[in-house]
Amino acid sequence: MKKILLALVATAALFTACEEWQPVGTFKYSEPEELPLVTDADMAGYGPRTTIKDLCGRYVNGTPLKLESGWIKGQVISNDASGNIYRSLYIQDETGGIEIKTGRTNSSNEYKMGQWVYVKLGGLTLGMYGFKTGTYGGQGMIQLGLTDQSGAYETAYIDLPLIVDSHILKGEMGTPVVPVKLTAAQLPGKNDTQATNKYIGTLVELEGLKYGNEIFTLIYLSYSQDTKAATNRIFLSGKTWGITTWGLSKEKMGKLLEAGTWDEAYVGSGNETHGKV
Known part of the structure; x- marks a missing residue:
């Protein structure tokens, strides 16, 4: 098997040496033209x-x-x-x-x-x-x-x-x-x-602002429902509610719910409330 493989390699090298390759065409896409700046x-x-x-x-x-x-x-x-x-x-x-x-x-x-x-x-x-x-x-x-x-x-x-x-x-x-x-x-x-x-x-x-150690956050219970409906909203304010970043992941939200961190929060909007979370 080794001899056959070596023979194939040698044959391939022979064909390569005998073949005269033509230059390969290359294409360069032009950069998008920058529009002139407006005055x-x-x-x-x-x-x-x-x-x-x-x-x-x-x-x-x-x-x-x-x-x-x-x-x-x-x-x-x-x-x-x-x-x-x-x-x-x-x-x-x-x-x-x-x-x-x-x-x-x-x-x-x-x-x-x-x-x-x-x-x-x-x-x-x-x-x-x-x-x-x-x-x-x-x-x-x-x-x-x-x-x-x-x-x-x-x-x-x-x-x-x-x-x-x-x-x-x-x-x-x-x-x-x-x-x-x-x-x-x-x-x-x-x-x-x-x-x-x-x-x-x-x-x-x-100037002169101090961090109040509290957040103001609006959470929608479901994006498939009306996001303006009070039954689909939770407002969190007055303290941190366990939130430490502006981007709250679904996983983090689940952990806060399971830990009871939001047990005192209400579903609702403005003067319309629908019970605690």
Whole structure:
């Protein structure tokens, strides 16, 4: 068997030596072309520029607004690398800041901190997320996205690459925005929006805060049920409830339930409760 194997190897070597191989064609895929950076002059055909404050001033509570023309620009102030910003992009100009619901993850790889971004408003929807009525209620965050066809929210994630790329245009790099230092007394009131307070949606640094050793967490019992229904919600606040990280795994949740850590928590929302966990 060994002699046969050696003979085969020798024969293969002989054929290799006698055959003249032609050069093998190689293919190199071209890199995607970088689109030229946009300037104010490039936006002349899309209507007048609007400041973020003036744009937010057009919003009326409970009435999403489909925009027809105009544009805004601002510098990128959000970075989703840490996980605290998800599928959104925040920009701010000299008057305020706003969230753009791009629907994209890993935005920090595409939009750099301090980079100028131009947003064509035509076709986008202006809406709000987080508005609550009652004693503990207040205004939410005014956002840009698409119309939510389900009606569950005032805006939906843009998601579609063609729409994102044709509406959110990259400009030149600028100096990263320096956060404004605020104290607790300077924080916006519950009835403020970006139209009335220039700090909402912008980059700020809070001074004099102390960790209260407590959390505020909303847990849904089932994502297959209505997430707005009080019977499907558990609010945890006032202490840590055993939670030590912003990302709570299903396994960790099960352990906390089995250990009785949440036995005093109630299923419910606001003034509507449905018994203890």
